[in-house]
Structures are given as C-alpha cells and as structure tokens.
Amino acid sequence: xxxxxxxxxxxxxxxxxxxxxxxxxxxxxxxxxxxxxxxxxxxxxxxxxxxxxxxxxxxxxxxxxxxxxxxxxxxxxxxxxxxxxxxxxxxxxxxxxxxxxxxxxxxxxxxxxxxxxxxxxxxxxxxxxxxxxxxxxxxxxxxxxxxxxxxxxxxxxxxxxxxxxxxxxxxxxxxxxxxxxxxxxxxxxxxxxxxxxxxxxxxxxxxxxxxxxxxxxxxxxxxxxxxxxxxxxxxxxxxxxxxxxxxxxxxxxxxxxxxxxxxxxx
Numbered sequence: 001x002x003x004x005x006x007x008x009x010x011x012x013x014x015x016x017x018x019x020x021x022x023x024x025x026x027x028x029x030x031x032x033x034x035x036x037x038x039x040x041x042x043x044x045x046x047x048x049x050x051x052x053x054x055x056x057x058x059x060x061x062x063x064x065x066x067x068x069x070x071x072x073x074x075x076x077x078x079x080x081x082x083x084x085x086x087x088x089x090x091x092x093x094x095x096x097x098x099x100x101x102x103x104x105x106x107x108x109x110x111x112x113x114x115x116x117x118x119x120x121x122x123x124x125x126x127x128x129x130x131x132x133x134x135x136x137x138x139x140x141x142x143x144x145x146x147x148x149x150x151x152x153x154x155x156x157x158x159x160x161x162x163x164x165x166x167x168x169x170x171x172x173x174x175x176x177x178x179x180x181x182x183x184x185x186x187x188x189x190x191x192x193x194x195x196x197x198x199x200x201x202x203x204x205x206x207x208x209x210x211x212x213x214x215x216x217x218x219x220x221x222x223x224x225x226x227x228x229x230x231x232x233x234x235x236x237x238x239x240x241x242x243x244x245x246x247x248x249x250x251x252x253x254x255x256x257x258x259x260x261x262x263x264x265x266x
Contacts, residue, residue: 003054003097004047004204005149007089007140008040010061011106011116012156014176014192017184019116024063033066035189039103039155039176042193044073046153046200047101056097060089061104086259088120089136090143099208100144101200105156108135113159113179120266125224125246127266129258130216135160139262141168141213146255150211152203155196157184170210172203219258221250223265234265 010022013036021028044055058079059067069078083091093100109119110126110133119127119136127134129142137160141151153172154164161173176192177184187195203211225231228245235242240261241249250261 001054002052003056004044004052004099004101004152004200005090005093005097006040006043006047006055006057006101006103007060008036008057008067009089009102009104009106009136009156010036010066011104011114011118012160012177013039013104014189015184015186016177017115017182022062022116024066034068034071035192036061036066036104037068037071038189038193039196040067041072042197043101043103043153043155043200044076046197047204048073048075049197049201050204052098052204056092058089058091058093084263086256086263087143088259088263090140093143093147093149095147095149097147097149099150099152099204099211100141101152101203102137102140102154102156103196105137105154105160106135107157107160107163107179108133108138111135111159112181114157114177115179115182115184117179120262123226123230124266125226126222127224128222130218130220134221135163137164138167139259142215142255143259145213145215148212150208151213152206152211153196153199155192155199168211168213170203170206171213172199172211174199215255218253219251219255221258221261223248223250237261237265240265
C-alpha cells in the first residue's frame with residue numbers, strides 16, 4: 001500500500017492577503033478555508049492519479065479545524081486539532097508513508113514574498129537554522145528527511161517555491177501567489193487547484209531520492225523574539241543560551257531535540 005502525507009496551511013492559499021482571512025470565525029475566513037480545502041482535495045486527487053492507495057492530511061493551521069472533510073475525496077483520512085507532540089504540523093508522520101506534500105505554505109518570518117510571512121508564531125521576529133532564515137517549510141521538510149521521506153510537491157507563494165527549488169530541485173512547486181508588499185497577485189483559484197493536482201501527480205511518480213530534503217548533521221538555531229520578555233522566559237529551556245536581550249541560541253546534533261525545543265519556545 002502506497003501512503004502519502006499532506007500537511008496543509010492557509011497563509012499560502014491562492015489569493016490570501018490579510019490576517020483576517022486566516023482567522024476562524026472571521027467573515028473573511030470561510031472563503032479561504034474553502035479554497036484551502038479545494039487545494040488539499042486537488043493534492044489528494046494527484047496522489048490517487050499517481051497510484052497511491054491512502055492519503056492522510058494534517059490540518060496544520062491555527063485551530064487545525066479549517067478543512068471541510070466532506071469536500072475531500074473518499075479514501076482520505078484527516079487529522080484535526082493538535083496532538084501536542086514535537087512533530088507539530090507533521091503529527092502522525094512515520095516511516096510507513098512513502099512521501100510528503102505541503103499545500104498552502106508561506107515564506108519565513110523576515111521574508112517579504114508574502115504579506116503573512118511568519119515562522120510558527122508571530123511573536124518571533126526571525127528564526128534561523130545554521131545561519132539561514134527558517135520557514136515552516138524548512139522545518140517540516142527536515143522532519144520529512146528525519147523520517148527518511150521525500151517531499152514530492154509544495155504549493156504557496158513564489159518566494160517560498162523559489163527557495164524550495166534551490167534546496168530540493170526534484171520537488172515540484174506551484175506558486176499560487178506573488179507577494180507585493182501588503183498585497184498579492186494570484187492565479188485563478190481553479191487553475192491553482194489543477195496545477196497542484198498535476199504537481200503532486202508528477203512529483204509522486206518520480207523516484208523518491210530525487211526530492212529528499214538535505215538534512216544537516218548539526219543544528220544551530222537562533223530565535224529572535226519581538227519582545228525581550230519572551231526571550232527571557234524561554235531562556236530557561238534546557239540547553240538554551242541568551243546571546244542578546246531578544247535572541248536565544250540552541251545547538252544540538254539530534255533534530256528531534258530541536259523540535260522538542262521549538263514545541264516549547266515557538
């Protein structure tokens with residue numbers, strides 16, 4: 001049995017441009033939750049087109065209760081809510097899967113290619129891993145690599161997709177939005193869904209080793225918070241060092257320990 005894991009976010013969904021559109025219960029949220037669902041459904045169909053038997057989807061945005069299960073194809077399983085484990089947006093992932101897909105992802109805190117750029121929390125001004133600005137996509141692609149799984153396809157903003165191609169050229173990308181300050185220019189939402197389906201079909205049909213994200217041997221993580229009080233509180237996490245009033249440093253050779261730290265400090 002071939003199994004695919006999909007992690008779905010919303011800030012890289014086609015056309016999204018404002019925080020109100022990401023917030024459950026806000027009048028602007030319903031449309032983009034529906035579009036998020038359409039894009040996930042398209043990714044699922046692409047997996048089935050490629051011969052996959054089973055797809056597990058993690059709703060990975062905010063409340064983790066955004067996707068409409070009735071609008072997903074039959075044969076798809078959905079993880080809603082938060083398990084509270086270090087894999088976080090990748091909860092439930094293990095070696096029984098064959099690969100990973102990301103939909104609706106967005107660029108990192110400190111990047112300007114998405115008006116909603118952030119990394120895990122809006123309380124962090126920036127997060128870096130080994131000196132490189134880290135997005136949620138970077139962190140979660142490393143989780144996939146930690147488990148030994150390839151990243152078949154990614155959808156989101158143009159900046160994020162360009163970054164992913166530079167890191168993992170075999171991964172198929174679909175840039176549904178291009179950030180323009182506080183605005184976005186996007187493709188038609190139906191075209192976005194079609195492109196995502198095709199990207200997943202093609203990505204999942206190729207050998208996995210062509211899209212395995214490179215996992216470093218050592219991790220030097222720096223978190224710069226917007227408020228110094230948050231840095232002070234999190235500086236007491238075991239192994240954490242305060243390098244500046246708003247900046248903490250954490251180093252380890254085991255990526256799971258990095259994820260454990262992030263679970264408590266991001």
